[in-house]
Amino acid sequence: MNAVVYDRYGSFDVLSYKQVADPVPAAGQVLIRAKAAAVHVGDCFAVHGEPYAMRLQTGLFRPKTGVPGFDVSGVVESVGQSVRTFAPGDEVFGVGNGTCAELVCADASTLALRPKRLSFAESAVLPTxxxxxxxxxxxxxxxxxxxxxxxxxxxxxxxxxxxxxxxxxxxxxxxxxxxxxxxxxxxxxxxxxxxxxxxxxxxxxxxxxxxxxxxxxxxxxxxxxxxxxxxxxxxxxxxxxxxxxxxxxxxxxxxxxxxxxxxxxxYLSMPNHADLVQLAELAERGVLRPVIAQTFPLAQTRDALAFVQSGHAAGKVVVQIA
Ligand SMILES: NC(=O)c1ccc[n+]([C@@H]2O[C@H](COP(=O)([O-])OP(=O)(O)OC[C@H]3O[C@@H](n4cnc5c(N)ncnc54)[C@H](OP(=O)(O)O)[C@@H]3O)[C@@H](O)[C@H]2O)c1
CATH class of the missing domain: 3.40.50.720 (NAD(P)-binding Rossmann-like Domain)
Known part of the structure; x- marks a missing residue:
């Protein structure tokens, strides 16, 4: 698959766009063919490895996942052996590991069916x-x-x-x-x-x-x-x-x-299935109407992150994948 990758913490220059091996979902995970990812300031922290507390999640000395991005929407490609809540073909959104990639692994517990009233890009900006x-x-x-x-x-x-x-x-x-x-x-x-x-x-x-x-x-x-x-x-x-x-x-x-x-x-907000379902319901009722500040192609994820880091995006920043 094509993905944006990095093997050390640093400025956005550590990011490169290349072909890498497809990720393999663990037992409780879902493999998603990503349509869109959304980036936010936490993704910038994860690339920089700062604030250091972030490394408890992303890897102490080196990035664990090596692909930026947490928020995603897309179509389920396959599911791990213990996943009963989703099946191939389901259109989902939520929080995954390394979402600036064509294929993304995510825990089933941090996903939900996406609101059909929204586009994939609009669905991707909801989670975090x-x-x-x-x-x-x-x-x-x-x-x-x-x-x-x-x-x-x-x-x-x-x-x-x-x-x-x-x-x-x-x-x-x-x-x-x-x-x-x-x-x-x-x-x-x-x-x-x-x-x-x-x-x-x-x-x-x-x-x-x-x-x-x-x-x-x-x-x-x-x-x-x-x-x-x-x-x-x-x-x-x-x-x-x-x-x-x-x-x-x-x-x-x-x-x-x-x-x-x-x-x-x-407070620290943590993703969970029930609250993602609630966000999807709010979106279906027209309560949540995401505003997208700008959309970048996957190969330009670096620019998307720099835009987020400017601190003045009006709404959410999307990485369009498919
Ligand atoms: N607690 C948690 O678990 C959790 C989860 C997610 C995010 N966060 C935190 O939430 C914060 C906000 O994230 P975000 O994604 O909303 O950031 P963001 O998209 O970058 O938004 C920042 C906004 O702040 C506005 N702004 C800048 N200076 C301002 C000022 N002096 N007065 C009022 N508004 C000003 C900007 O608007 P203008 O362009 O109009 O200035 C911009 O729209 C981040 O620090 C992030 O770390 C916390």
């Missing part, structure tokens, strides 16, 4: 970002009707789904993005949009039950200043800092939490 938004809003915030939410980074992969899911839960949503994305964020359902190049949300008079911060370029104090008395701040950005600064940023809200009246949260 959609689940991150769902887990934050439904499980951590337990967001309900009439609550007011501020989504920082509303035009990004996670933010875009967060706006749509928050609306479907009955919340009043304010999105924060740059001026060029104001119309986009409004078009996906935000009730109010703050252009951060003109207006500082922390200086506004509005108060929110939840701040979902996908950028984290503002202090915890700034975010808390716009919360209601018992409001919640969910910190959700792994970018913009490295090394010790990153560690401090990651743990600060958790250490602070017991001493303040607000609820401060950070």
């Amino acid at each position: 970002s959609g689940l991150a938004a769902l887990h934050a809003l439904r499980d951590i915030a337990k967001l309900g009707r009439g609550q007011r939410v501020l989504v920082v980074g509303a035009s990004g992969g996670v933010g875009m789904f967060a706006v749509q899911i928050a609306k479907s839960l009955g919340a009043e949503v304010t999105g924060v993005c740059s001026g060029r994305n104001v119309d986009l964020v409004r078009s996906i359902g935000a009730d109010h949009v703050i252009d951060y190049t003109r207006e500082d949300f922390a200086k506004g008079s509005a108060r929110y039950d939840l701040v979902f911060d996908n950028v984290e370029n503002r202090s915890v104090a700034d975010c808390r200043s716009v919360l209601t008395a018992d409001g919640m701040l969910i910190c959700n950005s792994g970018t913009g800092a490295t090394g010790l600064r990153m560690l401090v940023r990651l743990v600060r809200p958790l250490l602070l939490n017991p001493f303040v009246r607000h609820k401060l949260r950070r």
